[in-house]
Each structure stands twice: as C-alpha cells, then as structure tokens.
Amino acid sequence: xxxxxxxxxxxxxxxxxxxxxxxxxxxxxxxxxxxxxxxxxxxxxxxxxxxxxxxxxxxxxxxxxxxxxxxxxxxxxxxxxxxxxxxxxxxxxxxxxxxxxxxxxxxxxxxxxxxxxxxxxxxxxxxxxxxxxxxxxxxxxxxxxxxxxxxxxxxxxxxxxxxxxxxxxxxxxxxxxxxxxxxxxxxxxxxxxxxxxxxxxxxxxxxxxxxxxxxxxxxxxxxxxxxxxxxxxxxxxxxxxxxxxxxxxxxxxxxxxxxxxxxxxxxxxxxxxxxxxxxxxxxxxxxxxxxxxxxxxxxxxxxxxxxxxxxxxxxxxxxxxxxxxxxxxxxxxxxxxxxxxxxxxxxxxxxxxxxxxxxxxxxxxxxxxxxxxxxxxxxxxxxxxxxxxxxxxxxxxxxxxxxxxxxxxxxxxxxxxxxxxxxxxxxxxxxxxxxxxxxxxxxxxxxxxxxxxxxxxxxxxxxxxxxxxxxxxxxxxxxxxxxxxxxxxxxxxxxxxxxxxxxxxxxxxxxxxxxxxxxxxxxxxxxxxxxxxxxxxxxxxxxxxxxxxxxxxxxxxxxxxxxxxxxxxxxxxxxxxxxxxxxxxxxxxxxxxxxxxxxxxxxxxxxxxxxxxxxxxxxxxxxxxxxxxxxxxxxxxxxxxxxxxxxxxxxxxxxxxxxxxx
Amino acid sequence: xxxxxxxxxxxxxxxxxxxxxxxxxxxxxxxxxxxxxxxxxxxxxxxxxxxxxxxxxxxxxxxxxxxxxxxxxxxxxxxxxxxxxxxxxxxxxxxxxxxxxxxxxxxxxxxxxxxxxxxxxxxxxxxxxxxxxxxxxxxxxxxxxxxxxxxxxxxxxxxxxxxxxxxxxxxxxxxxxxxxxxxxxxxxxxxxxxxxxxxxxxxxxxxxxxxxxxxxxxxxxxxxx
Numbered sequence: 001x002x003x004x005x006x007x008x009x010x011x012x013x014x015x016x017x018x019x020x021x022x023x024x025x026x027x028x029x030x031x032x033x034x035x036x037x038x039x040x041x042x043x044x045x046x047x048x049x050x051x052x053x054x055x056x057x058x059x060x061x062x063x064x065x066x067x068x069x070x071x072x073x074x075x076x077x078x079x080x081x082x083x084x085x086x087x088x089x090x091x092x093x094x095x096x097x098x099x100x101x102x103x104x105x106x107x108x109x110x111x112x113x114x115x116x117x118x119x120x121x122x123x124x125x126x127x128x129x130x131x132x133x134x135x136x137x138x139x140x141x142x143x144x145x146x147x148x149x150x151x152x153x154x155x156x157x158x159x160x161x162x163x164x165x166x167x168x169x170x171x172x173x174x175x176x177x178x179x180x181x182x183x184x185x186x187x188x189x190x191x192x193x194x195x196x197x198x199x200x201x202x203x204x205x206x207x208x209x210x211x212x213x214x215x216x217x218x219x220x221x222x223x224x225x226x227x228x229x230x231x232x233x234x235x236x237x238x239x240x241x242x243x244x245x246x247x248x249x250x251x252x253x254x255x256x257x258x259x260x261x262x263x264x265x266x267x268x269x270x271x272x273x274x275x276x277x278x279x280x281x282x283x284x285x286x287x288x289x290x291x292x293x294x295x296x297x298x299x300x301x302x303x304x305x306x307x308x309x310x311x312x313x314x315x316x317x318x319x320x321x322x323x324x325x326x327x328x329x330x331x332x333x334x335x336x337x338x339x340x341x342x343x344x345x346x347x348x349x350x351x352x353x354x355x356x357x358x359x360x361x362x363x364x365x366x367x368x369x370x371x372x373x374x375x376x377x378x379x380x381x382x383x384x385x386x387x388x389x390x391x392x393x394x395x396x397x398x399x400x401x402x403x404x405x406x407x408x409x410x411x412x413x414x415x416x417x418x419x420x421x422x423x424x425x426x427x428x429x430x431x432x433x434x435x436x437x438x439x440x441x442x443x444x445x446x447x448x449x450x451x452x453x454x455x456x457x458x459x460x461x462x463x464x465x466x467x468x469x470x471x472x473x474x475x476x477x478x479x480x481x482x483x484x485x486x487x488x489x490x491x492x493x494x495x496x497x498x499x500x501x502x503x504x505x506x507x508x509x510x511x512x513x514x515x516x517x518x519x520x521x522x523x524x525x526x527x528x529x530x531x532x533x534x535x536x537x538x539x540x541x542x543x544x545x546x547x548x549x550x551x552x553x554x555x556x557x558x559x560x561x562x563x564x565x566x567x568x569x570x571x572x573x574x575x576x577x578x579x580x581x582x583x584x585x586x587x588x589x590x591x592x593x594x595x596x597x598x599x600x601x602x603x604x605x606x607x608x609x610x611x612x613x614x615x616x617x618x619x620x621x622x623x624x625x626x627x628x629x630x631x632x633x634x635x636x637x638x639x640x641x642x643x644x645x646x647x648x649x650x651x652x653x654x655x656x657x658x659x660x661x662x
Numbered sequence: 663x664x665x666x667x668x669x670x671x672x673x674x675x676x677x678x679x680x681x682x683x684x685x686x687x688x689x690x691x692x693x694x695x696x697x698x699x700x701x702x703x704x705x706x707x708x709x710x711x712x713x714x715x716x717x718x719x720x721x722x723x724x725x726x727x728x729x730x731x732x733x734x735x736x737x738x739x740x741x742x743x744x745x746x747x748x749x750x751x752x753x754x755x756x757x758x759x760x761x762x763x764x765x766x767x768x769x770x771x772x773x774x775x776x777x778x779x780x781x782x783x784x785x786x787x788x789x790x791x792x793x794x795x796x797x798x799x800x801x802x803x804x805x806x807x808x809x810x811x812x813x814x815x816x817x818x819x820x821x822x823x824x825x826x827x828x829x830x831x832x833x834x835x836x837x838x839x840x841x842x843x844x845x846x847x848x849x850x851x852x853x854x855x856x857x858x859x860x861x862x863x864x865x866x867x868x869x870x871x872x873x874x875x876x877x878x879x880x881x882x883x884x885x886x887x
Contacts, residue, residue, distance in 0.1 A: 101826070103833030105855075202689070205696035270703055278695035282688065308707050312714035316812055325801045325808035327718060333730030333805035338721055342714055611679045616688060 036092035038119040044090030045083045045219070052082020073321040076230065076249045080223050080256045087219045092121040093212050106208075112610075121215065123207035126608055129193025130507065131214050133500075136188055139181030139221060140493075141572065146174035148569050151562040157550045167548040169232025169250070176224055176237040176254060180261050182488055183350060184217060184268065185496050186357035187303070191272055191296045193507060197601035197608065198290045200281025200617040200635070205274040213268035220261030227253035236546055238343060241328035241336035245320055252321060259314035262307045262346075265353075269303025272296055281600075283619035283635075290599060290623055291374060294381040295360020298388040299353050306349035306392070313342035340402060344395035352391045354488055356384055358495030359426045362448045365502055366433040368597045369445035373624040375432030379425050386422030394419060400471045409468045416466035423459060427452070442595070443517035447498030450525045454490025458483055461536065479539025485532045497524070497575065505590035508583050509606045516578035523571035530564035598623040598634050603643050614638060690854050694861040701865025705872045708820060712876050715812055719883055722805030732806040740885050742793040746786050747881040750821065753782035754874035757828060761867040764860075769835070769849040772863070776832045779870065783825040790818055806884075813880055824873050827866045834859055 056078030088094055096106055106123075117127050118134075149170050153161045162170065192214075196204055204210050227233055227250035235243045239254055276297050280289065316327040317339070326332030328339045359380075367374045374380065396404055396412040404412075430452055439445065461483040464470045474480060497520075505511055534557045541557075543550045550558065582588065593602045600623065604612060615638025625631040631645035681689070723731050760775030794814055799807045838848040838855055845851040848859045 097826075100830040101833055103830070103835070103837035105834070105837075201692075205692070206700065266707055270700065270707070273703060274696045274699045277699050278692045304703055304707050305710050308711035309714045312711050312718075312812075312816070315815065316718065316808075319801075319808070319811055319815065323801050323811055325811045326803075326805070327722075327808045327812065329802065330727045332802045332808075333722065333727055334808055335722060335725050335727055335805075337725075338718055341721065342717070345714075345717075609679070614680075615682070616685050 036090060036095075036121065037116065038091070041087050041090035041215070044086035045222070046086070048086020048089070049079045049083035052085075053079030055082070071249060073249055073252050076252045077256060077318060077322050080226065080252060084216070084219045084223065084256075084260055087222075088212075088215060091215050093208075093215050095121075096208050121208075121211050123203075123211060124610055125192050125196050125204045125207060125210060126507070128207075128210050128214050129189050129191075132184065132188035132192060132217075133507075135214065135218055135221070136181050136185045139177055140185070142221075142225070143174050143178035143181060144569055144572060146170050146177065148566065150174060151565040153548055154550070154558050155562050157552055157555050157558075160548065162548070164548055165234065166232070168234045168236075168546055169228070171546050172233050172236050172254070173224070173227060176257070177221070178488075179237050179350070180220065180224065180258075182354045182492055183261075183265055183303075185354075185492065186361065186499065187268055187272065187296060187299055187353075188214065188217065190292075190361070190496075190499050190503060191299075191357065192268070194503060194601050195272055195293055195296055196275060196279065197604060197612055198293050198599060199276060199279060199284055200600050200613065200619060201275060201279035202612045202616065203279070204271055205278055206271045209267050210271045213264045213271065216267070217261055217264040220257045220264060223253055223260055224257035225253075227251075227257075238347070239317070239339070240343075241317075241339045242330070244317060244339065245328055245336075252318070255314045255317040255321070259311050259318070262311040262314065265303050265307045266311075269300035269307070273300035273304060276300070281617050281619050281635075285619075287378065288619055288622040290364055291377060291380050292357075292360040292364035295356045295363070295384050298384040299356045299360075301388050302349045302353045302356075302391065306346045306353070309342055310346035310350075313339060313346070316342070337399070337402060340399055341395070344398040345392075348395045348398065349388075349391040351484075351487070352387050354492045356387060358451060358492040359384065361495040361499040361502075362430060362451050363426065363433075364599070365444055365448050365498060366430060367624045367626050368502075368595050368599075369440045369442060369448070370433055370437030371440075371627040372433055372437050373626060373628070374429065375435070376425075376429050377622065377624065380429040383422040383425030383429070386425070387419060390415065390419040390422065397466055397471070400468055401475045413466055413468050417463060420459065420463055420466075427455070427459070442501075443512070443514060443521055444498045444502035444595075446518070446521045446525075447494050447501065450521070451491050451494045451498070454486055454494060454528070457533075458486030458488075458490050462487065474539055476544050477539035478535045478543050478545060481545050482532045482535035482539060485535070490528060490532070494524075494528075497521075502595065503601075504579075504583075505594050506601060506606060506608070509590055510583050510587045511590040511594065512582045513578050516574060516581070520571055520574040520578060523567060523574060527564045527568040527571060531561050531568050534558075534561045534564075598625065598643060598645055600635060600643075603635070603637055686854075690857060693854075693858055697858065697861035697865050701868055704865075705869060708872065708876070711816065712820075712880070715809065715816060716879075716883070718812065719809045722809065725805070727805065730804045733804055736799050736804070736806070738810050738884060739793055739796045739798070742789055742796065743881060743885050746789045746793070746817075747877050749782050749786040749789065750877040751874045753779040753786070754870040756782065757867050757870040761863055764849045764863065767850055769839075769847045772849070773832060773835060776828055780825050780829050780832065783821050783828075787818055787821050787825075790814055790821070810884055813884065817877070817880070820873060820876065824866075824869055827869065831859070831863050831866055834862075 053075045056075030059078075060072055060074040099106075112122075112124075117124070118131055122128065149162075150167075153167055153170075160167075192204070192210055196202070230250035230253060231248040233239070233244075233247050233250040233254045235247060235251070235254070239251075239258070244251055244255075276289070276293055316325070319325040320327055320329065320334075326334040328334050328336050330336055363374060363380050366372075393415045394412060396408060397416045400409055400412075461479070465474070465480065465483055501512055501517055538554055538557050538561070541551075541554060543554050543558075590606065592606060595602075600617060600619075603617075617638065618636040619634070620636060620642075621632045621634050623634055625634065625645050628645065633642040633644045635643045637643060725731070756775040756779040760772035760779070763771035763775070794811075797807075797810075801807055801811045835848050838851075838859055841853075841855065845853050845856075848856040850856075
C-alpha cells in the first residue's frame with residue numbers, strides 16, 4: 001500500500017492473542033514470566049544496592065572523615081543510587097531509552113487483561129493510575145502507622161516509649177513519607193487515570209515517562225524507608241542544615257529519596273501537562289476543559305518548575321556528604337540558610353501542588369451532586385492559575401525567624417496574604433455552586449463538604465501565620481502543625497477519598513458499599529477534627545513540635561488528641577475493609593454512570609478499553625450543564641451518540657447544534 | 663438514581679481498535695505538538711535547576727561566610743573552562759546549522775554535523791571530568807569551590823542528556839532512511855514517523871541552543887566575575 005492510500009484508509013489493528021505488551025520492532029517479544037516485572041525489579045534493586053555499596057567502598061577506602069559529618073557516606077549513597085538504577089532496570093524502565101540509542105522504536109502496545117499488568121511497566125495510563133492508587137495508599141498507611149507511634153509516645157509527658165533519637169526519627173520519617181505521598185496522591189492515581197479520559201484523549205503524550213514516574217516514585221519510597229535501617233535522620237521532613245550535615249547515614253536516604261521522588265514528580269507533571277496541552281479532543285477549548293483538568297494543569301506547572309529546585313538542593317546536600325563540598329556548611333564558606341531558601345522555594349509551591357488537585361476534585365464533584373452548573377467556572381480556573389503563580393513568591397515566610405533581612409518581612413507577609421485571594425476565589429466558587437442547591441448527600445459529596453469545613457479552618461489560621469508577629473509567636477509550635485494538617489489532610493486527603501469514592505466505580509466497575517463509606521466518612525471527619533483542633537490550643541499554650549517531652553498541664557489535651565487519632569487511624573481501616581469487600585470479596589457491578597455525570601470519563605464503556613474511546617469525541621460544550629431546561633449537547637461520541645443532560649438513553653439524544661455536514 | 667444522562671452502554675464496546683484517517687491526523691498533530699511542548703517544558707525544568715545553582719552562587723557570594731566565598735580569588739583551571747565552553751558552543755552551532763540544512767533538504771549535512779556535535783559534547787564531558795582532577799582547591803574549601811563542583815556535576819548531567827537526545831535522533835534517522843525510502847528521506851517524507859522525527863530534531867536543536875546559553879552564563883560566573 002502506498003503512503004497516500006494508507007493515510008486514507010481506516011486502520012484496523014489486530015486483536016492480539018495472547019496479549020503482547022511492548023517490545024521493540026525487530027526484536028522478539030518475551031512472554032510471561034521471562035519478561036520484566038516487580039520480581040525482577042526487586043532482585044536487581046538488591047543487586048544494584050550491593051554493587052553500588054561495594055563500588056563506593058572500593059572508591060573511598062580510607063576516606064572516612066567527610067567534612068562536617070564524621071562519616072563516610074559514599075558507599076551508602078552509591079548503594080542507594082545503585083538500588084534505584086537496578087529497580088528501574090529490573091522493571092524495564094530503561095529498555096526503551098537504551099533501545100532508542102540503536103534507533104529502535106517500540107511496538108504499538110495492545111490491551112492486556114491479565115492481572116499481571118499491574119506488576120509491570122506499562123504504557124496504559126489506567127493501569128499506571130491503579131498502580132498509583134495502591135502505591136499512595138501504601139505510603140499513606142506507612143505514614144499513618146508512624147503517626148500512631150508519635151501519638152502513643154505523646155500520651156505521657158514523662159513516661160516514654162521511645163528514646164529521643166528514635167522519636168525524632170519517627171517524626172522525620174512520618175513527615176517525609178506523608179509529604180512525598182501527598183505530592184502524588186491525586187496527580188498520580190486520579191490525574192493519570194482520568195485526565196486523558198476527561199479531555200477525550202486515547203492516550204497520554206509520553207506514556208513511558210508516565211510509567212517511569214510511578215516506578216521511580218516507588219523506588220524513592222523504599223529509599224526513604226531505608227533511613228530507618230541507617231539510624232534515621234533527626235531533621236524532620238524539612239531537613240534543615242546544619243543538623244543535616246551532622247546527621248548519621250540515614251540522612252542520605254532522605255536526600256537521595258527526596259531527589260529521586262523529585263525526578264518522578266517532574267516526570268509525572270511533564271507528561272500530564274504536555275497531554276493536556278496537545279491531546280485535548282477536537283472542540284475541547286480551554287473554556288470547556290473540566291475544572292479538575294485545570295487544577296491538574298496548574299499543579300503540573302508547579303511540579304515541573306518548582307521541583308527542579310528540590311532536586312538541586314538534594315544534589316548539593318549529597319555533594320556535601322560525599323564530595324566534601326560545603327554548600328550548607330557555614331564554617332567553610334557555605335550557608336545553612338541556603339538550604340532553607342532552596343527547600344522552601346520548592347516547598348511552598350509544594351503546598352499548592354498538594355492543595356490544588358483537591359480543589360479541583362471538589363469543584364468537579366459539586367455540580368454533579370447539586371445538579372447545578374459550576375458557579376463562575378472561569379473564576380475558579382483563574383484562581384487555580386493565580387495560586388500557582390503566586391506560590392513562587394511566598395517562600396521567604398518560612399524564614400521569618402531565621403535568615404531573612406527583617407526589612408523583607410513585610411513584602412513576604414503581603415505576598416502570602418495575597419495568595420488568600422485566588423484561594424478565596426475557589427472557595428467562593430464552591431459556595432456559589434452550593435447556594436440554593438438540592439444537595440445529594442452521597443459519600444463523595446460528604447467528603448467534599450468536609451473539605452470546605454476543614455480548609456476554612458486551615459486557611460484562616462494560615463492567614464494568621466502569614467502575619468509576622470503571630471508567626472514569631474507560634475513558630476515551631478503545635479499551632480503550625482495543626483494548621484498544615486488542616487490544609488493538607490483536611491483538604492487534600494478528604495478530597496482524595498471523595499474522588500476515590502466517586503471514580504472507583506468507573507475505575508473498577510464495582511460499587512463501593514455506601515453504608516461503610518458513610519461510617520468511614522463520619523469517623524474520619526469527627527476524629528480528624530478532634531485530633532487536630534486541640535493542637536491549636538496545645539500550640540498556643542507553648543508546646544513545641546518534634547519534642548517528646550512537654551509540660552504536665554498539657555497532658556489532658558495531648559491524651560485527648562492521641563485517643564482521637566487512634567480512632568482516626570481506625571477509620572482508614574473501614575475504608576480498607578470497604579475496598580476489599582466491595583471490590584474483591586462481594587463485588588457488586590456498578591451502573592454505567594452511577595452519579596449521572598456529564599463528564600466524558602463516564603461516557604466510555606466499563607472497563608474502559610485500552611484506547612479509551614471507540615471514536616475520538618468532538619466536544620461541543622463544557623460538562624456542567626446540569627439542571628438546565630434545554631441543555632445543549634456536551635459531546636459527540638461518534639456513531640450518532642451525543643452526550644447531553646436530560647437525555648434518558650442513548651436513543652433519545654439531544655439535538656446536534658452543528659449545521660449538517662456538506 | 664434517575665437516568666438523567668445519555669451514556670454509552672458498557673456492553674457495546676467494539677471488539678477491535680479502529681482509527682479513521684481524521685483520527686490518525688489528529689493523533690499525529692498531537693504527537694508533533696507534544697515534542698514541541700515537551701522540548702520547551704524540559705528547557706523550563708532545566709532553567710529552574712540551573713537557576714537554583716545560580717541562586718546558590720550569588721547567595722554564598724553575597725553572604726561571604728567567614729570571608730570564605732573565594733579566598734585569594736582562586737579560580738578553576740581557566741584554559742580547560744574556556745575549552746569546555748568553546749566545544750559546547752561549537753556543538754550547539756553545529757546542531758543548529760545541521761537543522762537549518764535539513765530544512766533545506768540536505769539530510770546528510772545534518773547527520774554529519776549531528777555526529778560531530780555528539781562527539782563534541784562527549785569531548786566536553788571528558789574535559790569537564792579532567793578539569794575536576796586539576797582543581798587548585800579542595801571542594802569544601804570555599805563557597806566558590808562548592809558551587810564549582812555543583813556546576814561540574816550538573817553540567818555533565820545536562821551535556822550527557824543533550825548528547826543522548828541527539829544520538830537517538832541520529833540513530834533513528836539511519837533506521838528511517840530505510841523505512842521511508844519510497845517517500846523520500848526523513849527530512850522530506852510526509853510519513854508520520856518522519857514528521858515526528860523532524861519535530862523531535864527541532865526540539866533537540868532548541869535544547870542544544872539552551873545548553874550553549876547555560877554554558878556561557880556559568881562560564882561568566884566562574885571565570886570572569
């Protein structure tokens with residue numbers, strides 16, 4: 001067939017039996033267990049670690065006194081990097097980059113229905129999304145167990161379960177694991193799974209980069225956990241120098257882990273941003289893309305532009321420990337404040353990397369459960385972009401107490417307070433959508449309403465904290481801790497669970513048990529507030545963070561918070577039980593569109609085919625025309641199927657507003 | 663719950679994946695656009711990475727902790743630094759020239775200049791490694807020394823990334839020349855692979871220009887001021 005003829009012909013791709021995933025043109029495919037999977041990744045990771053450690057020892061024998069640390073961190077660092085490389089090699093992440101050097105291109109990927117695809121390197125964004133769901137839940141529960149350990153220790157001001165070193169290691173590990181989980185908790189699972197479907201795309205722009213982001217994310221998780229075997233690290237999740245440069249070898253797990261996960265975050269943001277910009281279906285203009293996609297786009301901008309600073313900061317820390325540089329060693333011409341600046345230049349945008357997708361979920365779900373159009377859609381989108389832009393100009397408020405010229409404080413106080421304006425936009429968009437609405441109190445909606453309640457408390461206390469006098473007073477106390485748990489857990493994690501309950505029927509084809517879902521919600525909501533609200537008081541009364549002893553008069557409040565936190569932890573077990581029961585033990589097939597959503601993601605078959613849409617849809621309107629008397633068609637799915645609110649079946653479709661084709 | 667929305671049914675999914683000509687054109691446009699966007703976004707990411715180093719440089723310089731920013735105005739070997747910058751800049755110019763020639767339908771010129779550019783970048787990496795063995799200062803002896811080591815590591819990473827990108831394009835070109843023989847070589851063919859290849863080369867060339875700019879800036883930082 002000539003090229004011209006080929007381009008005019010509808011191409012029918014063969015149905016592969018057995019399924020073939022990947023491989024390279026010109027090379028035979030390796031079937032089943034001979035191909036790469038989680039097992040080979042684990043084996044090569046161990047091998048890579050041992051090899052790296054051995055090479056590090058050979059290279060630096062007799063090199064036992066690294067500047068300012070008193071230890072030789074080279075073997076550990078080489079081991080961790082070797083382990084990460086082995087992990088990626090074992091899972092198959094490096095096959096394509098290596099084959100490209102010989103000019104090889106991959107074969108087209110075909111649908112695989114085998115359960116083993118969840119343990120492999122795959123180009124299917126839905127499989128990657130599900131891998132992320134399990135991955136981030138693993139992160140969340142690990143961090144949660146560490147939180148239980150912290151609260152158990154704080155039951156008594158004087159009787160101790162752990163020594164001070166162990167306690168600070170647990171606190172540090174909890175914070176780091178949770179922050180790394182939180183950066184990916186929505187972008188990873190829901191962003192990867194849903195964004196292509198929501199914009200009417202059949203794939204993502206760089207599917208292998210997407211898969212890479214997940215597998216390097218898991219490698220980073222293992223690296224950070226490995227700190228526990230090296231004596232932990234005493235710095236908290238912020239890793240401040242000079243403590244960083246004096247810390248034991250566990251610090252290397254923190255630095256390498258943060259840098260490795262940073263690479264994964266950049267990869268995930270890069271792929272999704274390019275996908276949203278280029279793969280929107282015909283007619284999916286910027287004013288028609290779902291608000292959740294706007295939030296992911298704003299988040300991806302932050303992931304790709306702010307995270308390199310974290311990677312650079314981590315690299316400098318690694319060099320300080322291995323090559324004997326002195327970036328963060330003041331006595332040798334460096335500065336411990338340099339770390340603070342670099343870390344927070346990433347760290348504050350990271351707060352919005354965590355918050356924005358949560359806002360996106362809430363704004364996406366509200367119209368579905370209020371049967372009203374999203375109030376002020378463009379204001380919400382502008383708010384998200386505004387938050388993303390302003391987040392680059394506020395980092396110095398974390399240094400109000402340290403390395404900042406006092407004259408600069410008012411400027412950063414102002415920029416920090418300014419950011420509450422676009423955040424307020426998003427909040428008011430939610431209020432406007434709820435106004436006079438007939439709300440359906442389904443489980444996802446309950447989580448969305450909780451986000452408003454929690455984030456209001458978190459946001460308002462954030463405005464207090466941006467004010468220099470208040471900041472100086474409560475800095476480093478439990479007040480700050482309560483504030484960011486209200487914003488991150490109260491906002492992001494509640495939104496994540498709302499999103500999970502909402503989209504899991506689509507992702508799995510199964511219905512989650514509603515009764516268990518409501519039990520989960522009420523336990524989590526009530527005991528979240530009972531855990532963290534007392535911490536505002538504890539902080540105002542003077543209890544510092546990261547210290548395992550405290551004044552006797554604060555024991556009652558601490559005990560109250562601890563006991564509440566145990567129930568809060570147990571509430572997650574209700575979710576796990578619901579998930580296992582509803583998906584695996586007694587699965588109930590989900591209706592095609594259980595929430596009557598107009599989103600494109602719900603207009604596909606379940607399970608969603610590998611190629612998502614039988615025909616690439618043509619988008620005619622934004623997906624928020626709920627409750628209107630004569631709603632316009634939302635999208636043309638091809639083969640005469642139009643999506644519209646109010647139509648009761650595929651046969652009674654809305655009128656096509658376009659002129660008839662010539 | 664009332665069925666308020668018209669949806670496709672879960673049962674009637676087509677057995678096979680089909681693509682219409684319009685869909686193939688759409689996918690191709692999206693993929694070409696992805697190379698364009700991806701290339702620019704990658705440059706944005708690298709910009710923030712190197713901006714972090716530039717921030718460290720000026721922050722430590724202005725702090726001058728213990729008068730240890732740059733004792734005795736010590737400098738990394740200037741001759742090698744000059745050579746690295748010259749080689750990187752020449753390689754970037756070659757990549758840009760090659761792409762310009764490719765647009766004029768001279769694929770061979772692009773291939774020759776591309777392979778030379780790859781070789782040049784590898785030489786620059788070699789020089790950078792050699793320079794690290796010739797330093798007249800200890801890495802932790804000053805702020806300047808620390809920043810220089812950081813620069814060397816980041817520069818090697820950037821140069822190797824650029825060389826890898828261009829090499830994969832050159833290798834792909836060799837393969838495409840055989841596949842697209844009927845419709846012209848990759849610089850002229852209207853085939854999807856050739857269009858993607860050209861988009862990829864365009865972004866790669868842009869990245870080479872970026873590498874030259876970064877090399878120039880940090881050359882000024884470390885050797886001139």
